[in-house]
Amino acid sequence: MKKILLSILLITSNSFYGQEVIYETTHAGTTGAEITPTANGPACQMGDAIVLGGTARYLNSITVDLFNLNDATPFSVTMTLYSDCPTVTGAGACGSGIGTLIPGSSVTVNVTAPPATLGTVFEVVFPYSGLDLSGQTDNGITVMINASRANVFWILGETPTIGSMPAGETGFGFATRCGSSGTNNGCARNFGLANNFAMTIDANLTLSSDNFGDNSLDKIALYPNPVISILSISNANIYEIRNVFVTDINGRKIKKQSDSFSEIDVSDLNSGVYFLTIEAAEGKTTKKFIKQ
Missing domain, CATH: 2.60.40.1930 (Macroglobulin (MG2) domain)
Structure with a gap:
């Protein structure tokens, strides 16, 4: 697949306004998981439980790698963050599991001009304004995405390079699905390959993530x-x-x-x-x- 930059230049310097990358994966995957399949209903979300690295905890942005399989029309994607796994096995809404929604973590991005060439990987950035993650004492969160239409895929098969998988995940690790109208929700889904979604998370050491003045x-x-x-x-x-x-x-x-x-x-x-x-x-x- 060819990869293009849709919405942002990545910042990796940890010296610019105290900014630090606190979770990063490789970005070499060519396989994806459909975020919101039609068969699962419009509330279906797909995501990943991760452990944050570094010390910065005022969230600046989360960048994900997506692609369209057979539809290049505009769509929106909504990200929500949970303190732990947001779902239980079987049919159930997101938030019915042991994890609770992190207040202020719901962000929607409108992708108005996705690549016309199907299969092209592009980056979508979810901006945050200093969302405080310091309350996650185990440094773990679950990152979930819902798409407004089917045929939006999130690249997986990656390996964490900053941060890690949660303790207890073995082998290829797990993915998470919630909100499906079927019985295929769960905290430990396995696709038979490295189940780490392509993602970059950066944060600031202080609350001044978007306001650096008076x-x-x-x-x-x-x-x-x-x-x-x-x-x-x-x-x-x-x-x-x-x-x-x-x-x-x-x-x-x-x-x-x-x-x-x-x-x-x-x-x-x-x-x-x-x-x-x-x-x-x-x-x-x-x-x-x-x-x-």
């Missing part, structure tokens, strides 16, 4: 995020903004705006992670956004 400007918000073309700046006339500018992950200033502060056109930027710095009479703040 918290006196904390009422400013950016939306939509991720963004395709126009990034709106929600201010509600609270602050006296004077300048806004965009920098890339290397700290290079690539855009500046000094006349209009309600939105900024980022359609000409390549896909990746950027930072919008807002200078106001009340202070300065820098917020992260993702350009799709």
Whole structure:
């Protein structure tokens, strides 16, 4: 399969704003598991129990490798995180198992332009804003995804390179399915190969994962995020903004705006992670956004 970057440039430096990759797999797999098969119903989710590495626990983003088998139409994918296995064997909803939903972990990404060439592996990034995972004292979480249509596959057959499989998983390890209307839910599904889904998780050492400036400007918000073309700046006339500018992950200033502060056109930027710095009479703040 050919792999392309759909929505983000990966950041692997652990020195940029205290960012650290806390879970990583190889990305060589050519086989996938269908996330939400039609036969299992629209609530079906597929996922993986993992153990986080490193020390950063303020979640920044989770990136997964997907592909379409016979449908290239747009779709959405929703990620949820659980403290442990979210399902039991047999028919049952996600969350009916021993694991509980981690509050604030549900994130939906709209994939508006999946690769037209079927079988092409692409990356989808789920952005988080400092979701605190420090309460997971065993460093274990279960990462689950639901797709809005069938024929969306998540690459598996990978090996963890940062972090690990949970204690007790042997051999190829296990995958998890929940929410199926059938009796094929379970915490220990096995596909006959390394059952580790392709995934990268990065986090920050501190809570300032998307706001690196003066918290006196904390009422400013950016939306939509991720963004395709126009990034709106929600201010509600609270602050006296004077300048806004965009920098890339290397700290290079690539855009500046000094006349209009309600939105900024980022359609000409390549896909990746950027930072919008807002200078106001009340202070300065820098917020992260993702350009799709």
